[in-house]
Amino acid sequence: MKITEIDFYLCHYPLPAPFMPSWIPGFPQHNNSCLITVVKTDEGIEGYSAMVGFLDESRGLVGMMRPFLVGRDPTRIENIVQVIRSAHYLGYKAFFMEVAMWDILGKKAGLPIYKLLGGGDGRIKAYASSGEIQEPKKRVEYIKEIQKMGFRAAKLRIRSMEFEKDIAVVEAVRNAVGDDFDIMVDANQGWPIHLGLVEWPRWDLKRAMRTAAVLEDLDVRWIEEPLFKHDYDGMAALRASTTIPIAGGEFNTDLYEFRDLIGGGCLDIVQPDVTLAGGILMGKKIAGMAEAANLQFSPHTWTNGLGFAANLQLMGSVHICPYCEFPFEPPGWVPEARDFMLKEPFTVGKDGYITVPDKPGLGVELDMEKILAHGEKL
Ligand SMILES: [Mg+2]
CATH class of the missing domain: 3.30.390.10 (Enolase-like, N-terminal domain)
Structure with a gap:
């Protein structure tokens, strides 16, 4: 061919x-x-x-x-x-x-790609990935909405100038959902885009450690990108200081960076994005490294519908992926806009799981x- x-x-x-x-x-x-x-x-x-x-x-x-x-x-x-x-x-x-x-x-x-790559069971628990910094009240409304859709997990952005505001939103959501719901948080410190429009918080190890220490009481499933994507020493020190799993890797690229992240003890959950990190084959190799280090693997998907489809196929091929990121922040970032290039946007089942397409290739039109x-x- x-x-x-x-x-x-x-x-x-x-x-x-x-x-x-x-x-x-x-x-x-x-x-x-x-x-x-x-x-x-x-x-x-x-x-x-x-x-x-x-x-x-x-x-x-x-x-x-x-x-x-x-x-x-x-x-x-x-x-x-x-x-x-x-x-x-x-x-x-x-x-x-x-x-x-x-x-x-x-x-x-x-055959669908996930089967060519070894094939898992084709269903993954999804979490709603929010994208904006929101006041606690608004974020609780969001959580109520996604619970109705079937989600049993959500990721919140904690990137306020004040530490107290970050904690307040997590606290409000935990109080609203009770114990039987996973809350992840993302500090978006890995690849800061700074256009000089507004202030933004630049986390250091101490801020990350302080945040993690308080979030332990709120039973947070993971803290994502608490430090710069190449601050391997910082991530390792943070990880050793807290019981909350540390996640990251969405903007890291190629095998050597992931070798250093995994070998350096930086992460508990490895999150390459196949469209950025090196492709599906590279993603499968990284998953192998993560598995050998007893880590979990949950690819980043926040790009667009085709990027989501590609990462979903990889997720379907491994058995160490606890969650699929489902980007969702209405009214702006909704499946119809995220997946506009696809005949059918991706949706999540009432049980909170997403099914990997079973048609050949990516399984999308x-x-x-x-x-x-x-x-x-x-
Ligand atoms: Mg992220």
Whole structure:
């Protein structure tokens, strides 16, 4: 099989309401912006993937990917990874392209990717992943809403300037849900985006330790990204100081960074995102390292519907994944906008579990009408 052509669509799908991501303080996000790729082959099979793409930075990547990949066999994925890794060294975040190769391989084999990777039971408990810093009252309303949807777990953002505000929101939610509900927290300190719009808190080890010490009483399931993504010593010291599991890795890349995170005793829950960390094959290798270190594994999914689909397939292939992140922050970040490029948005069952698609490849179909209506072909 050979890759004959690669189509790219830079899309800006309008959100139903502005969304204020805690990871870009003060910045209202109005669109789900992404670069969608359709990799075509001489056998007529197509593979899909997408990356987050805001402005024109995607154009250089598009120019490089075509000469790098056209003419190659998409089913030789280890070989493709080496080529994409070269683009990464040259400054292009191209690892998401690997996902399209798995989509092609799965369609060729007639199997979903998670089964090609070993196959777990195909169902994962989901947690609602909020994205904004909210007052306790508003956050409790959110929790009531997601409980009705079936969720039995949620992740809160704790990134206020004052320590007390971080604690207050967790306390309010714990009081509202009782004991039989998992609460995760995310401090978003791993890859701070600072546009100078508003103040944001820069955590150090002492703030992280102080927060963890108080959250122990509130039975928090994990603390995510409490420190910078390369502060391996800090994460290890924090982890040794608390009984709360430490999670991270969503913006770390390639095997060596995860070797250092895992070997350095930084994490309890390893969270690569296949579209950022190196692809599905890399994700499976990282899962193996995590398993050998007796850690858990719960990939980051907050990009878009295709990124979610790719990470979900990987989750379905391992047995150390306790939770699937389900990005959800109405009214702005809702499944219809998050997954606009898919014919069917992902949903969670009434039992709070998500089912890994069982169709070949990623198991998703593109909504080309919406992609063309909101995208520019590059
Ligand atoms: Mg996170």
